[in-house]
Amino acid sequence: MVTSPVVNTYPLSSYTFGTKEPKMEKDTSVADRLARMKVNYMKEGMRTSVEAILLVQEHNHPHILLLQIGNTFCKLPGGRLKPGENEIEGLKRKLTSKLGCQFTCSCARLAEIITLDEYVIVKKLIEHTFISTKNVMAIGECVAIWWRPNFETIMYPYCPPHITKPKECKKLFLVHLSEREYFAVPKNLKLLAVPLFELYDNVQRYGPVISTIPQQLSRFQFNMITT
């Protein structure tokens, strides 16, 4: 049989939530947002944005963490890349700035920070399993790509034919959370854990991008951890 990629999902109660200074929206209206998009497009070309799907479980059903602005609008954590910025690094930067997330320090990165003598010791200790690199969240699979053909709100999961200069490309990544995480939520936002069954077929409430996340995640096998 074909094995589906496995995603560990931990209970919402494993995670700790605090607050941080408000992160205000840059625009006060959709029209302002589209106008700013146009100005940026003139300067920098196509906008590339990256968003994170953070999964938890409750009652053995996967839930997605969404940021709620006011009482209605929900969005995935993420944002716009700087020109030329790497997608993974950009998404880490956005998750750090928006939710105070911390990411795994790879051995390669560690080698840049500490001295060679220290690195030899650390490596030996890891090999002898006396210590391990801290298991923190990691950016995983790209699960969807959406295209904005014009300076309008409508986006498509393909670049429409005859559109040679799309205005935005938005990529959604699965983020693998570890057993323990701390999220610092900006004071003007709420972080909600929304079950897949609430998102599914609910384009009215969540829009076309978020409401089809259940379909995009269907190929994964969720390993519900109940510790």
Place this chain on the structure above:
Amino acid sequence: MVTSPVVNTYPLSSYTFGTKEPKMEKDTSVADRLARMKVNYMKEGMRTSVEAILLVQEHNHPHILLLQIGNTFCKLPGGRLKPGENEIEGLKRKLTSKLGCQFTCSCARLAEIITLDEYVIVKKLIEHTFISTKNVMAIGECVAIWWRPNFETIMYPYCPPHITKPKECKKLFLVHLSEREYFAVPKNLKLLAVPLFELYDNVQRYGPVISTIPQQLSRFQFNMITT
């Protein structure tokens, strides 16, 4: 940057279409179908079905091959696995029986058919690149999994909470076509190439499974070949 998996798509005109004997539907109504499903469930347990997404391109936009029954209902080629059957082998069997598809003969399979002496010669010729195994279609990525909780038409892209005994699990696989293929279409069916933009957001016409294929394929990069 993260590289998307690449899918080669060839023009519809690269492919040849013929006809074969009719493949009649086993049921004449939805009620009959659900009743047969129930009988089979009692005998064999949860039904597992596999379906194929066959991609071609026209005007540089991806199109999916759908089988049309009568003037309205469209379905993906595929069907039910035999109890214990491997998913990939089962989908190959279904594509062979429904569309006369041919699949790559693996070296292991070849070794079963020909004598050891012949195999040694073939292997030497392949190593010296005098010959190559024929490049024909291959079953690729699982892109979606749908669940039927009850003996009803409704399916979900997750197993709903509190459903411990789902009645069907349907898996959709991307099938990588080669540059040339021959499809033998049963005389009672029509094979249509439907563009992604026609499927998208068109649940009324294509149902929830087929109408969200564009979202599930959005993470792939289509290499449009125009030979």
